[in-house]
Amino acid sequence: MAVETRYVTSGEVFVAYQISGQSAPDLLFAPGFVSHLEQAWENPDGARFLHGLGAFSRLIRFDKRGTGLSDRSVGIPHLDERIDDIRAVLDAAGSKRAFLFGISEGGPMSILFAATYPDRVAGLILFGTYACAVGASVPQDDLAAAERAVRESWGTGKSLPGFAPSIAGDPAAVQYFAKSERLSASPSDVINLLRMNREIDVRHILPAIRVPTLVVHRRDDVRVRSLAGRELAAGIANARYVELAGNDHIPWVQDQGLIVEEVRQFMGGAPDAVEIDxxxxxxxxxxxxxxxxxxxxxxxxxxxxxxxxxxxxxxxxxxxxxxxxxxxxxxxxxxxxxxxxxxxxxxxxxxxxxxxxxxxxxxxxxxxxxxxxxxxxxxxxxxxxxxxxxxxxxxxxxxxxxxxxxxxxxxxxxxxxxxxxxxxxxxxxxxxxxxx
CATH class of the missing domain: 3.30.70.1230 (Nucleotide cyclase, GGDEF domain)
Structure with a gap:
């Protein structure tokens, strides 16, 4: 299925986005570390995951500034700019109120947006993510070693075991992941993102989340400790926590059907409106x-x-x-x-x-x-x-x-x-x- 890629300006930056699926309710998908809107459809598992979400929502996706089809070479993006990008994409899509689905690095920006603009958020879904990057990683990241690995092997797919170990032995998966790395970000962009991510800490604002929240985490996530997911759920009032078996960090690998079903039930059971004062x-x-x-x-x-x-x-x-x-x-x-x-x-x-x-x-x-x-x-x-x-x-x-x-x-x-x-x-x- 061909999905049109559109652009919206956020400040002076062009942000690429796509809309697929049904007419309502709106579900905005905030991607993880790096992404590429169009290439995501080339992966059968990824496409099935997106179709699954689109079966019960109007799915709005975007590439974060500095990655994918959005403007590159825009410096190190910070959370102010990232929530501006979410708002710009929602406005361009004509969405007054949407569920936010933040995975991995897309989690903190979704958290900040939900706390800042609760009137525009029907519910918050967090997968494999964290409030504070330091201490969340598995294993504890050595930033210098991570940067060295990017310089030496970015674009070859060698990072796949650190995201989806269950398919790391599949040559086709490695080839796809290598292409995804090259299309999604340059080595310099990745290094900038690594440095920025080390400083992310939104723990102080978790109590300010007033919208219905679902936190999903795989028990042995190879990238982000499940403890980070449990801490998120504990810090957000009335959040529901679901822990699944498995160690893949990417949601559409392994038991994607369980994740899609959790999201579907959550969106179907969320109240039409929450009074926010x-x-x-x-x-x-x-x-x-x-x-x-x-x-x-x-x-x-x-x-x-x-x-x-x-x-x-x-x-x-x-x-x-x-x-x-x-x-x-x-x-x-x-x-x-x-x-x-x-x-x-x-x-x-x-x-x-x-x-x-x-x-x-x-x-x-x-x-x-x-x-x-x-x-x-x-x-x-x-x-x-x-x-x-x-x-x-x-x-x-x-x-x-x-x-x-x-x-x-x-x-x-x-x-x-x-x-x-x-x-x-x-x-x-x-x-x-x-x-x-």
């Missing part, structure tokens, strides 16, 4: 340093003019980085972002933008659950961000460890500032200063 968001607080002292020194009229210029500069950067202004706090701002990397970069640009006004600001950034309260927001994440901002020095952007963990691959650099006791919190929070 809390979402994951990145909260930014800014504050002018020594504002009272400055106001006294220059007088009310001049200070009012300076504040107007400050507000204009801040709003310009918020618009540039897709931040949502919630309110001004006298001489500061409270804003929300759907991606932590954008929030940090926006804060850094605000620091620079107000210096020509002879102003210094401090900024605090934290990612967590917020409660929507009309035009205002509340929740512990808002309080944490405010407390973090209070700890920042003049000209400093201070971030929580949650933010730092979520911006892997974004090119941001941080200096650890240690643990801080924040008012109203039982546990200390590890803080990091974002380096300009």
């Amino acid at each position: 809390r979402v994951l968001s990145t909260v930014l607080f800014t504050d002018i340093v020594d504002s009272t002292k400055r106001a006294v020194a220059v007088g009310d009229r001049q200070w009012r003019s300076t504040l107007e210029a400050h507000h204009a500069a801040v709003r310009s950067e918020l618009q540039r980085y897709r931040g949502r202004e919630v309110k001004t706090t006298g001489d500061g701002f409270l804003a929300l972002f759907d991606g932590p990397a954008r929030a940090v970069r926006c804060a850094q640009e605000i620091v620079r933008a107000v210096r020509p006004l002879d102003l210094e600001i401090r900024a605090g950034v934290h990612t967590g659950e917020i409660e929507m309260m009309g035009d205002d927001v509340g929740g512990i994440a808002v309080h944490i961000a405010a407390r973090v901002a209070q700890r920042a020095h003049a000209g400093e952007v201070l971030a929580s460890s949650t933010v730092k963990d979520l911006v892997a691959g974004a090119g941001l650099k941080f200096i650890e500032q240690g643990l801080a006791e924040l008012k109203g919190l039982d546990e200390a929070v590890r803080l990091f200063s974002a380096v300009a």
Whole structure:
């Protein structure tokens, strides 16, 4: 069956996607490490798996940026960009609400999207994946050795035993896998992905998942420990965990029929809608340093003019980085972002933008659950961000460890500032200063 490959732009990047199967419900498939939309249909087992999913869903698939038929040589993709790509593909497909099916490396991005946009997610399905890459691998990955293996043998199919040992002795399977490696990514792209993956950690946001969730893992998965799957299910409220026999990491090898049936039953039993009043968001607080002292020194009229210029500069950067202004706090701002990397970069640009006004600001950034309260927001994440901002020095952007963990691959650099006791919190929070 020929399935049309289409393109949608996400920012300035072209993302390739395909739609197959039935008319509803929508099921978006977030692929693992690397993929190639069209070549996937050439594998009989892979095609049978996709047809199986398409028998009860409108199956929406895409190649992640930097892989397959999507734009290559786009640098190291980070989670902000990846959830933007999911949203762009769903929009292009005309999907208002979809089930997300994240396998392996596609899991963390699906988790972050489901927490950030719960109104667009009917349910979350996770297969052979993890919240934190470090400690999830089997065996414990030596990054240098993994990079060396890519340089020496990528494109030959020698990595197949590390993904599907049950078919590693089949010459035809090795030949197919070798072609898949070559079509899906270059060695340099793979090395970049390996480095980025080592930094992935979405454990902090698992409690923010409010949509129905199914976690499926093979007991002896050769790539990702089943313990990682059990930890996912334990961290997500009311998640259902299914552990299958076998050691293949690729879902369409071995007992693919069991996986397809679990997905079918899960999608059929999920509620039509889940009431969501809390979402994951990145909260930014800014504050002018020594504002009272400055106001006294220059007088009310001049200070009012300076504040107007400050507000204009801040709003310009918020618009540039897709931040949502919630309110001004006298001489500061409270804003929300759907991606932590954008929030940090926006804060850094605000620091620079107000210096020509002879102003210094401090900024605090934290990612967590917020409660929507009309035009205002509340929740512990808002309080944490405010407390973090209070700890920042003049000209400093201070971030929580949650933010730092979520911006892997974004090119941001941080200096650890240690643990801080924040008012109203039982546990200390590890803080990091974002380096300009």
